[in-house]
Amino acid sequence: MAGRHLNLKSTEDVRQFVAEQDPKHIKVGFFDIDGVFRGKYIAKAKFLSALENGYGFCDAVLGWDVADTLYDNSSFTGWHTGYPDANLRILPESGMILPFDNETVFFSSEFAGRAKDICPRAVLRRVLKRAEDMGFMAKTAMEFEFFMFQESPDSLEEKGFRNLTPLTPGNFSYSALRSIVHEDLYQDILDTFSSIDIELEGLHAETGPGVLETAIAVDDALAMADKASIFKAFMKILAQKRGLMATFMAKWNQELSGQSGHTHMSLWSLDEKPVFFDPADQHKMSPTMRHFLGGQLAYLRDFAAMIAPNVNSYARLTPGYWAPTSATWGVDNRTVGIRVIPGSEKSHRLEYRIPGSDVNPYLSMAAAIGSGLLGIEKGIEPGEPALGNAYDLDVPMDRQLPTNLESAGILFGASDAAKDLFGEAFVEHFAASRVFEAHEYGRAVTDWELRRYFEVL
Known part of the structure; x- marks a missing residue:
């Protein structure tokens, strides 16, 4: 129904x-x-x-x-x-x-x-209030990739999360064939979310066995975070009710690309006029857009724990798998951390490419928008855009992402900018939670360790 x-x-x-x-x-x-x-x-x-x-x-x-x-x-x-x-x-x-x-x-x-001090939704609301006080509102849209399996919670346990059966085999990105073969599933997804006013602008097969990707239509930032959170939860419910499993893990298999949670965003004036577009600039970027981008790049390392919040997040952030590894930017370049997407006055925007599908939308959006606001307040310039393959660039340490969750949690907990934006209570609590998660992983004995060391050591 x-x-x-x-x-x-x-x-x-x-x-x-x-x-x-x-x-x-x-x-x-x-x-x-x-x-x-x-x-x-x-x-x-x-x-x-x-x-x-x-x-x-x-x-x-x-x-x-x-x-x-x-x-x-x-x-x-x-x-x-x-x-x-x-x-x-x-x-x-x-x-x-x-x-x-x-x-x-x-x-x-x-x-x-x-x-309220540590509530993710309240954290985003505080960032958006700061934007409002500066004369801005944020419009955003989120994309999610997710894997679908012909499994159940019971079968996952029985198989030990190994040798899983995907919805479809192999790579077949943008497959019209498979989206029509599984038309009842695709239509069910579209109808389900349309019925509760979550408009999916697109839904298609992505590269990898059983991968789907969807894009939620643009909305005000708080409404988008609400919709994105509901989408992830309800998509998993819809799948299980059909005898399937959907996962939004950042990377479930080391041989496959990870799953992104890219966020598109732009700032508008409070009377709803876009402020990112400047027809006279080489890349059509207004000073406001440049400084917003500059802040995002400058604080990406500090705020990584909010954008890559799980141990598994860092398995996705590896070169050559469509995920950025450093604070770089470029114009219509998918190897960078933040992509400038040229368009009309209303569609000119940034694509924040660091988050995976595993993010908490409230927190990843708070980090992306909040760091941009700091860039505007401080007039931070983004520097020159990356050309070609950004993975090959020699990026300084202060623009490189942390390589693991514990490092990200420690950096976040020590960040004065984070405390200014999100409040000391939230920063202390969230940083501690990420370090705890990392320590839980550190105590685990993985299949990789058993295969590597059991016999030979």
Whole structure:
């Protein structure tokens, strides 16, 4: 059954809708530090009370990793705090009928109170408020690549995540044949997201076994982060309901290219006039665009933990696999970190190519936009564009990405620019969470290690 967006604007709109439709239970949810979708069903009476006062979740949901393992290095929450409740506020504008089997009413939420300081959505809102105070609004669009498998959670466990069966074999990028053979799946994806006002501008096969790529139509930055987060979560639900599995890991197989989460962006004035375009400039770049780009390049290393937030993210960032490895830029050049895409006054934009599909959209967008704003504030010039293969350039250390998550977490935690943009509480907590994740990986014994060392050492 198709879902629908409810187009509610206020708590009063929500109350009226609930009174008219009389749902017995309502689904509420949120996205955590890692962008993982979490939530629960609550009774109608409790939901109506939560509209005014918010509702609580044990704040362990902000104090553990993707495997629900509690951080041992967090000052925000832990055994030392007793894991109290964190308050969440319901977002009236998020209301929808879920696009699945039942007419379930759903509302997304954002952390409030003390937890607001480390809430990913609130972090992005603070960056966008800074842009507004500077006279700008940001328009963005996100692309995601994701692998599809003829597997289930049970079969993955049974196979030990090895010898998986992809949706389709081999490489066949932009295949019209396969998109028509699997037309029912493609149409289901398009219809599902269209029903909840997430317009997919494109959907096609990408290079690799079972890879699909989609682009979400441009929107204001906060709305885009909401849509991108919902897309990732609901795409996985849609797949499992069809007996398939979708993964947004940055790189699931060392022999294949990784999966990108490229973000297109431009700044506009508050009266909605584009400010990146200058017809007199060689590359049609206004001073505002140059300085925004300059800031993105200058702070890419500091903010890498928000853009490449997982251990696996760094397996994707390797030369020759369509992923950048340093803070470089170029004009319509796909080997660089940030690509200038020439266009008309309204379409002239930047493509931020560093993020993989594994990103938390709120945080990757906050890093990309926030660093650009710092560039405007400080008048940072981007330097000369890269020509040809940017992988061959001799890039100075301060423009090279960290090579692992622990290094990225430490750099982020020490960054004064990060504290200025995102707040000290968030920087301390997020940096600690990335170092914890890296240490969890450091304790693991991998298949690679067993094959390499078991017999010979």
